[in-house]
Amino acid sequence: MAVVPITRNEDEGGGMYHEMIMNLGSKCIWIPGPVIIGAGPSGLAVAACLKERGVPFLILEKESCVGSLWKLKTYDRLQLHLPKKFCELPYMPFPPEFPEYPTKEQFISYLEAYAKHFSIKPKFRQVVGSASYDSSLGFWRVKSNECEYMCRWLIVATGENAEPVLPDIPGISDFKGRVLHGSKYRDGAEFKGNKVLVVGCGNSGMEISLDLCNNCARVSLVVRDKLHILPREIFGTSTFGLSMWLMKWFPLKYVDKFLLLCSRMTLGDTKRNGIKRPEIGPIEQKNSTGKTPVLDIGAFAKIKSGQIKVVSGIRRFTTYGAEFADGHVEEFDSVVLATGYRSNVTSWLKEDNFFNQKDGYPKNPFPNNWKGRNGLYGVGFTKRGLLGASFDAKRVAEDISRRWNSETKHLRIKA
Structure with a gap:
């Protein structure tokens, strides 16, 4: 086997590295970090956490930009659901002039500035088809559409929202109107005057319904399951921030009771408007199932006024509308599937010890969900948003840094 080392001087991928082209019939690149x-x-x-510790790395990204989910697959009116202090990435706060809840465009600009600040330069349009651990060599082999990479450590950072969930509802292929997933929805203006059915009542479904309503569409929202709706702020303070502070002093069940009391005082009894609450509280549900409560920014007022109509689960689609679980049938011009996203890790990562094959999440729950075997790590699978991703990133970088420094020191002594 002929091995030709090539030294690159530019800081590509965020850290200086050496390449080796192996004569195996295809290009194979060695990444030391x-x-x-x-x-x-x-x-x-x-990447930023590794950069701060002097560990070289390479990022592979299938799209042509950083933050592709935010830039390419989100609606225009999107804002962060939590205050910016809970959404900052490590070592760099949001600009002070940004509002408490930054907009989509502001968050994208933050990500781009973050990459520039830490000189993070991903290799774009690198679609990873497979990644597997070669036990005979002791390295990971990562195959993209361009070449193969070999490395000691592999960090999966594709996150919880890698691909859209498209539900297989009976008759949906026969519906003659427009059907699109929330990842394709941009602005309600193009639906003006339309009768629109929104399937999915999480934060995205609620906000898309509000946007459609504000653009003079006639909106029906499918609410199939029980869910918690909370005001985004209580007494002028972030509901999320307040709950985190209360959790330091009181048991979870009492914090949940307080949040539900405040919600009833602010929003009223949601059951009267067709939205039943789960038997367990919002924080307990989040911790046990990962299901996030809706933080209301105005959609529920539209529901109470009748401008957004709550309908039961769909039994089947018809040629021009839908038949619902309660038996009634309605016609619609368009359907927006606000049915969320899922992890796609198991479609390309060839291992079954760390990630669950059923849902693509680490098998171990938070906070022990970040490290697997043979140098495999996961970042952003906590079901705790950007705060959880930052927590993962620091722990992963610290662990790899210790190993990197130990191996580098050993090589220097040996030399």
Whole structure:
């Protein structure tokens, strides 16, 4: 086997590295530090943490930009659901002039500035087809559409929202109107005057319904399951921030009771408007199932006024509308599937010890969800948003840094 080392002087991928072209019939590149899959917030966070510790790395990103989910697959009116202090990536706060809840465009500009500040330069348009651990060599082999990379450590940072969930509802292929996933929805102006059915009542479904309503569409919102709706702020303070502070002093069940009391005082009894609450409280539900409560920014007022109509689960689609679980049938011009996203890790990562094959999440729950075997790590799979991703990034970088410094020191002594 002929091996030709090539030294690159430019700081490509965020750290200086050496390449080896192996004569195996295809290009094979050796990366001495970790390979990071994904240049979204999780990938950028762990890259910055590695950069601060002097560990070289390479980021592979399938799209042509950082933060591609935010830039390419979100609606225009999107804002961060939590205050900016809970959404900062490590070592760099948001600009002080940004509002408490930054907009989509502001968050994208923050990610781009973050990458520039830490000189993080991903390799774009690198679609990873497979990644597997070669036990005979002791390295990971990562195959993209261009070449193969070999590395000691592999960091999966593709996150919880890698691909859209498209539900298989009976008759949906026969519906003659427009059907699009929330990842394709941009602005309600193009639906003016339309009768629109929104499927999915999480934060995205609620906000898309509000946007449609504000653009003079006639909106029906499918609410199939029980859910918690909370005001985004209580007494002028972030509901999320307040709950985190209360959790330091009181048991979870009492904090949940307080949040539900405040919600009833602010929003009223949601059951009267067709939205039943789960038996367990919002924080307990989040911790046990990962399901996030809706933080209301105005959609529920539209529901109470009748401008957004709550409908039951769909039994089947018809040619021009839908039949619902309660038996009634309505016609619609368009359907927006606000049915969320899922992890796609198991479609390309060839291992079954760390990630669950069923849902693509680490098998171990938070906070022990970040490290697997053979130098495999995960960042951004906590079901705790950007705060959880930052927590993961720091722990992963610290662990790899210790190993990197130990191996580098050993090589220097040996030399």
